[in-house]
Amino acid sequence: MPQFEAGTFDVIVIGAGHAGVEAALASARMGANTLALTMNLDMIAFMPCNPSIGGPAKGIVVREIDALGGAMGRVIDKTHIQMRMLNTAKGPAVRALRAQADKVLYQQEMKRLMEDEENLSLHQGVVEKLIVEDGVVKGLLTQAGGIYRAKTVIITTGTFLRGEIIIGDLRYSSGPNNQQPSIKLAENLEELGFETVRFKTGTPPRVNSKSIDYSKTEIQPGDEEPRAFSFETKEFILDQLPCWLTYTTAETHQIIDDNLHLSPMYSGMAKGTGPRYCPSIEDKIVRFSDKPRHQIFLEPEGRNTSEVYVQGLSTSLPEHVQRMLLESIPGLEKAEMMRAGYAIEYDAIVPTQLWPTLESKQIENLYTAGQINGTSGYEEAAGQGLMAGINAAAKVLGKEEVILSRSDAYIGVLIDDLVTKGTSEPYRLLTSRAEYRLLLRHDNADMRLTELGYKIGMIDEERYGRFIEKKQRIEDEIARLRKVMIKPNEETQAAVRDAGGSELKDGIRAADLLKRPEMHYEMIAKLTQSDIELDEEIKEQVEIQVKYEGYIEKSLQQVDKLKKMEDKKIPDGIDYHAISGIATEARGKLSEVRPLSIAQASRISGVNPADISILLVYIEQGRIAKISV
């Protein structure tokens, strides 16, 4: 194959899935001349699994992406078929938004956004290998012989690396949804010394909406209130499509039992490690055999299609068994299966081979993001893509690297978990993974991150101005509530009584009254005779910040302690094996992860407090030694 010079860029992003698009958009936005290179331009930001974005923890990630100037939130706001706020009956820390997407519209919108982005080129091509010289990536070579040169490269190939689809005993080399897999690139990465693991994930069948008997199912409508992920969205889609709920039956379970030997998971055909949080239906039934039924959600894949995603029925049983399964479910008795479910196995790189910037430790200027790093989920991919894009561009532009901490963002938790602990299964964010979830809320993502976004060039002046104004209004209102006294007059007592609380004995500051569980901002605003007009978002923030001040304060104190440990940097190039006091297991782990700070070191499993103490002593010893020389 004759080779040719195909172009020179600051940053090249391989792949244009959810990680790739954020990486490319961020890099371009930061001012780096960027190329997004994908196998198929029609598959940009494709959702091969569920047609939905957000949910607990993940939805907050989407907010964070938006607060940092990323795209996911803006695009889904324009292309969803329904949106719901989840966990509204719980505390503010765990509220999260979830949208059902119009898959096709989402792709189109994202492609448009990329095409419109300055500094960003969009090319179709299959990457054969990276060009690496002296441990530094210099560009790549495509199947067609194109030599693309770049200062930094970001790989976001998702589940394509040596992807294999498995349905029953049918097994073939493929990317998701029968796209072509990346085999040469996988081999190339192996040659370059990357350690990989074999993971597995799966997807359920899709059925034709026209063949569903919805009368046998329960309707699941979206929220009537307008909702949006992006802080900037001002137009809301109010015409929503519902989802539907049905259940598996005893018959479904019997069919699975009878055909379990045909399941690649149980016949031993599939070897990859699957995610525990998203098991196949056969897994659920084997592991929880006492459960009489499982929920099945029917989710439309868009407005202009009849395809319906059968959520909860992820399976790799043979196609004929999948048909039987569907027939056993109320409402789906006559359902026409348009696509069968399948399992897909793929290579993921062991993420402890990355720095917290998502740059590879082995090969300089090479970044990886998304499912290739062992995660699952569009949001997890997008969050990493954004950070890889920011850091790859920052490196080219000579700017400071950007690492979010565990107390900054769920994205920080995600990346820190990956590069510090690695993962033994496809990694999904869960709220329980965050230590400071009260700080990492849906409502305050902009307060946490937009300042940073502006600083690094991801947020423009105009938006920043709006943000500063909002922030000011929140602060002013909180200050006002802390100052204003509410008298125990009849109006107040009536309001308090109506809310189900006990009457005031004395005058009380408005903020203190708001702290009572039964009181809400609107009531307080009324009692303080405030004529200030505030957005719902601002009211929400004020209420949360005042009401949960004690808890927030406690979390902040913990963060403060952590910060001290984060600030204790570990110089690179320490030979952990030369430190006698550190336990053998810890030496191995430290050498592998090469933590940047004492805090990160202490999070590595197998590294105990004594090892950390000794490490501190050692680092200090180095310092003292230098001084005495």
Added chain:
Amino acid sequence: MEFDTIAAISTPSGEGAIAIVRLSGPEAISIADRLFRAPSGKTLATQPTHTIHYGHLENPWTEEIVEEVMVSFMKGPKTFTREDVIEINCHGGITSVNRVLQLALRAGARLAEPGEFTKRAFLNGRIDLSQAEAVMDLIRAKTDRAMDVALGQMEGRLSKLIGTLRQALLESIAQMEVNIDYPEYDDVEEMTRPMMLEKAEWVKTEIEKLLQTSSQGKILREGLSTVIVGRPNVGKSSLLNSLVQENKAIVTEIAGTTRDIIEEYVNVRGVPLRLVDTAGIRETEDIVERIGVERSRKVLKEADLILYVLNYAEALTGEDALLFEAVKGMNYIVVVNKTDLPRQIDMEQLQELAGDKLMVTTSLIEEEGIDQLEQAIADMFFEGEIEAGDMTYVSNARHIALLHQAHQTISDAIAAAEMDVPVDMVQIDVTRTWEILGEIIGDTADDGLLNQLFSQFCLGK
């Protein structure tokens, strides 16, 4: 280098009449001043460095006087760690020294890691480079030893008990997390405040029980702190001498740095007694006159066992009634001495005052009744909640400190739940409790929750 302020008991447990709680760090002095009350009213911060001060520790939250102490005040850098150092000398009993430590922790100090004072000494340049390796060895050894203690107890009931508490908490936490992460799953019962409360209350009670056993652990290590009280001339000294002579006492004379204290350790039918301090006993000589005085009450309050001696040959007085009032609710044995003399005491009235407490009559001069008294002591000890040979007890200062922390966090959780705080916020403190309990048994593996989550519930997108 900048560090936070650490505190620990720096004297070996059970080996001295005086125990020292040491604080080191930038906040050491301010923390001490928060607790310390000198008779002069002066704060430590205003004192010259390297001086020792007499005074009391006050619990600033309750304004209750907690301990009589001597406090050494040493400003850095001429200290062991080169930081500001405070050493609080207090009574040697685990209960009192732990109370002092807990106060210091509550006032803002952090419990020191094993070997941490030495580590700081090194990090602050107090120990030179050639000693670095020794420091590392020390840290390793101390940590390993701390682990051994944990492991030693691991097989015992303590770790089982803590494990049970943690598992119970974990199930609630997992359920809560599932409610949060899979809000639409109908097969997972919604965790409600009353459910959370019930679990939290139970755990709190269990922690309290464990904390109570910490004094039983102390008994095994240090002896049952025993105070003899009574009006003058009832035979208190004779009783002390009899117990000592009878039991070939291990008499230790430890000259404390603050005042002379003599403790007598005796072993009474398998029950180690620590007949506390002559100073204490001297004080109790005139207990009747000083019954209203704070200190006297405190001496009694701190005792594990009180031997209340009355004179068989004298009628009961109002002072006796006062004393009965003072020992109310405590563990005491009534000793009616001098049965060799004609009876003047009204035994019926006495019985009424003593209620269901054990009563023994003795004639110490005739060496009568000692056996019965000893049996009574043994009975009281062994018939208590303690089972001989297979005890769950907490004696390690670190464990006690952690249990106190766990107690605090679970109490916070309960208070929040009662105030209708959303259950997922209540859970923050429940999770913290679970983590702290994990530190006690050395189980800090953080994948525990996820494993629980996925084994307890059937989840899926």
